Amino acid sequence: MTVHALNKRKIVKKRKLKVRRFQSDRNLKVKPSWRKPRGIDNRVRRKLAGAVRMPKVGYGSNHKTKFLLPCGLKKFLITSKKDLELLLMHNREFVGEIAHPVAARTRKLIVERAKELNVRPVSYTHLRAHETLR
Numbered sequence: 001m002t003v004h005a006l007n008k009r010k011i012v013k014k015r016k017l018k019v020r021r022f023q024s025d026r027n028l029k030v031k032p033s034w035r036k037p038r039g040i041d042n043r044v045r046r047k048l049a050g051a052v053r054m055p056k057v058g059y060g061s062n063h064k065t066k067f068l069l070p071c072g073l074k075k076f077l078i079t080s081k082k083d084l085e086l087l088l089m090h091n092r093e094f095v096g097e098i099a100h101p102v103a104a105r106t107r108k109l110i111v112e113r114a115k116e117l118n119v120r121p122v123s124y125t126h127l128r129a130h131e132t133l134r
Helices: 081-087 104-117
Strands: 073-079 093-096
Touching: 073 081, 081 093, 081 104, 093 104
Parallel strands: 073 093
Antiparallel strands: none
């Protein structure tokens, strides 16, 4: 039986454009990670027409749909088999994402236990073809 979200909302992304640092495309020493411009004549800081837009608080996501996956559920990081017990009561709100350093044998046990508890795991792709569940 597949697990569905309790109440699925429409996710609205207001601005998808990644904010880049001013003149990071021109100078190699200026990294693209955002820094607020502070120069006295800076056109980005003064918000002149045609200049790069600065990030604002209004570009943020809706609080109720923040961190939601397209299926309407949020991710929960699983590092061991006993982390699945936490998702037992919340399987309509969260999906389990198996942590990256978890070994293949433990990953297989987690996926088997998730099927028993009707918890939906997201990432179990590190299992090889002959190790996957049938």
